Amino acid sequence: MLTWEYPPRVVGGIARHCEGLARALGSQGYDVYIFTLDFPGAPDYEEQGAIRIYRTRSEVGHPNFLTWVLLFNHFIEKRMADISQQVDFDVLHVHDWLTAAAGIGFKHFSKKPLVFTAHSTEHGRSGLHIPDSFTIDGFEWWSTYEASKVIVTSGAMKGEVCGHFHISDNKVEIIPNAIDPSKYDGSVDKSAIRARYGIQPHEKLILCVGRLVPQKGIEYLIHAVPIVARRRPEAKFIIVGDGWYRDHLEYVANTTGHRWRITFTGFVSDQDLVALTKSADVIVVPSVYEPFGIVALEGMAAGVPVVASQVGGLTEFVEHDRTGVLVYPRNPESIAWGIDHVLSNQGHAEWLVKNAREVVQKAYSWEAIAKRTGKIYKEVAEKGKP
């Protein structure tokens, strides 16, 4: 498995996805080799049961992002070549374009089949407005072309990948993301957690978790704050995460006249994130582009009502007014309505949470997702035999 982020190098959903998948595959009898980048404090080599993690340092750097990507891919491929002297890999699984060059190069060297998971596309993330984006788009197309099978996490992504890259429908498999619901089993001192973030017992905690980048739509939630506050004077908002867009979001927050209601925490530890999630009254996922939306699934597993944009993969597991509330993207009025809808009716909110938990437990366990992924590995390995 090749990925540019793997814990403790965690930013978006890819690291969590790879970790959950690797663990579940390991428990199902697969030997999993992870090739990823180094991270300060993390060992270059680590064994976790059936998982072996190779963290590779790029020996040569470059300030240009794309040049740096190609350089670290070279060093990852070199490490794979070294390890392959002792290990005969059956399948190569590349997650997103960032490690595709190493994966594709090694595919041709080793004559092993390649599986590519497209977690998102540059076309969807940023649009194709700058030369770098066209290069990334090209890498993504190349990855889907070289792969024996392409995995996407939602029907929306399948449509996007098949349509944009002009690849056949039967080459692309939908295997959703998953989570480990057991991490929400423990008890949490909610009043202590809320107090730490300045939330009084009578106040309502509205939580938003995500990278602070435009596609997460957080500015629309911030614009919704004054509208929510008119209906709910006890509302407070916590925004967890960081990113290059943070300064702009704080500027927008300053213009609302309700800055005191909004807390930006930056990155928080996993433990704090679980505690905050369990202590929230609502989780809002205001994305404008979302191939899957694992934060919504986390909220559903944690037993917190979810208000999410009606975009992408979110619409495939958040069923409006049954497992959560869907609102119009880029629409602060609609977001405010969704929050108020959940906070206004405790009984209904509890019913949403109950339905949501059932859905998560039935369809989004790592065990189920690993079985489906393993089936694809077997299929491509079998086809690849002479």
Added chain:
Amino acid sequence: MSSMPPPQVPEEFRVLSMMHNIGAITPERSLTADELAQWTGFDVAAVKAHLQKLREGGYVEFVQVSGIEKYHVTRVGIMKVLTLYS
């Protein structure tokens, strides 16, 4: 709503990103402001101003080597850089 045009990636974030890409991510791989200016193409004064802001955010740290400050990206800084591309 705000009429402010969509922002570009802030300049100090570009410096942070370049520091990450050239490998200045641990104390032993730290670089001076002069070296960073050479790598990134910004002038030294601009680099120093950006480093100050990045330090205040916890995204870079410095070590003293023979009385000279050498800077590297912190773990939180690495995670912030990755948000641009993830």
